[in-house]
Amino acid sequence: MDFDTPLFDTPLAEAWVRAIAAAVEKEEGRLTELDSAIGDGDHGSNLRRGFAAALTALDGLRPAGPGAVLSKAGTTLISKVGGASGPLYGKAFRAIGAALPGPAGPADLADALAAGLDAVRTLGRAEPGDKTIVDAYTPAVAAFRACAAAGAALPEAAGAAADAAEQGARDTIPLRARKGRASYLGERSIGHQDPGATSTALLFRTLAEVAAG
Amino acid sequence: MKKLINTPESVLEDALAGVAAAHPELTVDIPNRVITRTVRPDAPKVALISGGGSGHEPLHGGFVGRGMLDAACPGEVFTSPVPDQMLAAAKAVDSGAGVVFVVKNYTGDVMNFELAAELAAEEGVEVRTVLVNDDVAVEDSTWTAGRRGTGATVLVEKTAGALAERGAPLDEVAALGERVNAASRSFAIALTAATVPAVGRPGFDLPEDEIEVGVGIHGEPGRRREKLRPARELAAEVVETILADHHLTPGDEVIALLNGLGGTPLMELYIAYGEVAARLAQHGITVARSLVGNYVTSLDMAGFSLTLTKADAQLLELWDAPVDTPALKRA
Numbered sequence: 001m002d003f004d005t006p007l008f009d010t011p012l013a014e015a016w017v018r019a020i021a022a023a024v025e026k027e028e029g030r031l032t033e034l035d036s037a038i039g040d041g042d043h044g045s046n047l048r049r050g051f052a053a054a055l056t057a058l059d060g061l062r063p064a065g066p067g068a069v070l071s072k073a074g075t076t077l078i079s080k081v082g083g084a085s086g087p088l089y090g091k092a093f094r095a096i097g098a099a100l101p102g103p104a105g106p107a108d109l110a111d112a113l114a115a116g117l118d119a120v121r122t123l124g125r126a127e128p129g130d131k132t133i134v135d136a137y138t139p140a141v142a143a144f145r146a147c148a149a150a151g152a153a154l155p156e157a158a159g160a161a162a163d164a165a166e167q168g169a170r171d172t173i174p175l176r177a178r179k180g181r182a183s184y185l186g187e188r189s190i191g192h193q194d195p196g197a198t199s200t201a202l203l204f205r206t207l208a209e210v211a212a213g
Numbered sequence: 214m215k216k217l218i219n220t221p222e223s224v225l226e227d228a229l230a231g232v233a234a235a236h237p238e239l240t241v242d243i244p245n246r247v248i249t250r251t252v253r254p255d256a257p258k259v260a261l262i263s264g265g266g267s268g269h270e271p272l273h274g275g276f277v278g279r280g281m282l283d284a285a286c287p288g289e290v291f292t293s294p295v296p297d298q299m300l301a302a303a304k305a306v307d308s309g310a311g312v313v314f315v316v317k318n319y320t321g322d323v324m325n326f327e328l329a330a331e332l333a334a335e336e337g338v339e340v341r342t343v344l345v346n347d348d349v350a351v352e353d354s355t356w357t358a359g360r361r362g363t364g365a366t367v368l369v370e371k372t373a374g375a376l377a378e379r380g381a382p383l384d385e386v387a388a389l390g391e392r393v394n395a396a397s398r399s400f401a402i403a404l405t406a407a408t409v410p411a412v413g414r415p416g417f418d419l420p421e422d423e424i425e426v427g428v429g430i431h432g433e434p435g436r437r438r439e440k441l442r443p444a445r446e447l448a449a450e451v452v453e454t455i456l457a458d459h460h461l462t463p464g465d466e467v468i469a470l471l472n473g474l475g476g477t478p479l480m481e482l483y484i485a486y487g488e489v490a491a492r493l494a495q496h497g498i499t500v501a502r503s504l505v506g507n508y509v510t511s512l513d514m515a516g517f518s519l520t521l522t523k524a525d526a527q528l529l530e531l532w533d534a535p536v537d538t539p540a541l542k543r544a
Contacts, residue, residue: 032412036412036416036417040291040409040416040431041409041416041432042290042292042409042411045411045412046289049289078296078328079295079296079297080295081295082293082295083288083289083292083293083325084293086295086325087324087328123327124320124324130356178356178357179320180358181320181358181431183351184350184351184429184433185433185436186352188434188436
């Protein structure tokens with residue numbers, strides 16, 4: 001192992017959850033606005049509530065590793081958020097956490113993130129192109145994995161994943177929603193960026209930021 | 214936004230406190246957000262549990278009581294409850310005969326109830342799930358989230374609740390619920406959008422002279438926008454849309470639920486019901502039982518939904534069975 005490469009360890013996992021909580025608080029209005037256009041307008045407030053609860057749950061926790069941090073965050077999201085985003089992000093973080101027993105390098109983190117994507121796809125029964133979280137999450141994992149395979153360090157891989165997720169979120173604009181509440185709008189969902197894909201892009205951007213230090 | 218609230222953050226807790234104060238026959242566990250019957254049934258029976266986002270009152274808490282639900286789990290406004298709530302409810306009301314979850318087909322509700330069913334099974338509670346998906350406004354295919362669950366939820370809860378009260382076993386109660394859902398179709402029209410307290414403004418902008426046709430119950434827009442027309446024409450369109458999807462033939466009997474979405478006076482609902490009944494009569498369809506009022510609302514949305522359930526002797530008998538809940542009573 002190359003010891004100059006920063007690892008995704010417990011402090012970094014905690015920093016990630018804190019950064020997400022701060023980001024969803026800051027972006028609550030934008031997420032809610034996107035969700036009002038094609039959903040029911042509570043995506044921002046639900047995520048803010050969920051990650052605030054996750055921070056509280058982490059207080060006083062002595063996590064056994066980075067995975068324990070993310071698993072706890074995931075469990076909290078399932079218990080506190082409701083809606084679709086609670087179980088989807090909750091299951092994702094639990095799956096990522098389960099795949100990270102100890103500090104991880106880029107390749108292991110790529111696998112863990114992919115496990116999270118599998119959890120989202122299984123629970124939501126969504127495919128790329130359905131105009132959901134999956135549309136940002138799938139290219140993010142692919143970019144992260146490609147960078148890791150090419151020997152990139154964590155900050156670089158996370159940065160590429162964030163860029164890919166943001167592009168994936170923008171690419172949902174012309175899509176017609178086939179899952180979630182936006183699917184009830186049919187053709188009228190076209191022309192709006194998916195709020196779930198947008199919050200996923202936010203999650204990957206915060207990962208890139210905390211990895212960059 | 215002009216609402217009778219304390220703060221947008223405390224809407225749910227404050228409403229539950231009011232329910233508790235108004236209804237000693239209900240036990241309201243505010244921290245766990247579970248509403249149960251204060252007096253439990255004497256004999257073991259299948260327990261009916263439902264839940265969903267708040268803002269649809271009286272659904273579901275208003276239907277907890279003898280002959281209908283054993284417990285209800287309210288979520289945040291327009292947001293499904295979390296699995297912990299359904300688990301707490303299941304453990305509170307299971308008498309060993311098992312639990313039926315009545316779930317409206319919305320992605321969040323389906324996922325959270327699915328997780329709850331797993332947790333309950335781990336705790337030894339036998340669970341069946343009845344999925345309600347009666348809204349014909351939604352194009353249904355294997356590639357979409359499928360039709361929404363709306364007004365038929367009341368019919369499922371009433372009839373399955375009556376059957377459970379008689380001591381029917383778990384599979385039979387669940388099968389009846391599925392049968393009622395399959396026999397039901399709904400369609401809704403909105404005259405205004407709903408305002409979620411935490412958001413503070415209407416979910417969509419609707420000009421004074423326009424309506425949304427084919428709305429759901431979460432402030433989400435409908436399938437298209439049209440000019441406002443007289444109640445007679447709107448009622449006719451709702452009936453025709455349902456009949457185009459529901460294989461009813463002259464001579465058939467239905468149970469009709471003309472439901473207000475929260476912001477329409479009862480007088481206008483009766484105007485709409487009168488037109489619906491006349492239109493159905495033209496088709497030779499008999500309304501065997503009817504219910505007019507606010508049962509599955511969408512906060513302050515003006516408008517109405519119509520649910521038609523094809524009736525038979527068993528369904529009518531279960532519909533007529535005694536019920537004693539805050540929102541539905543029959544001796």
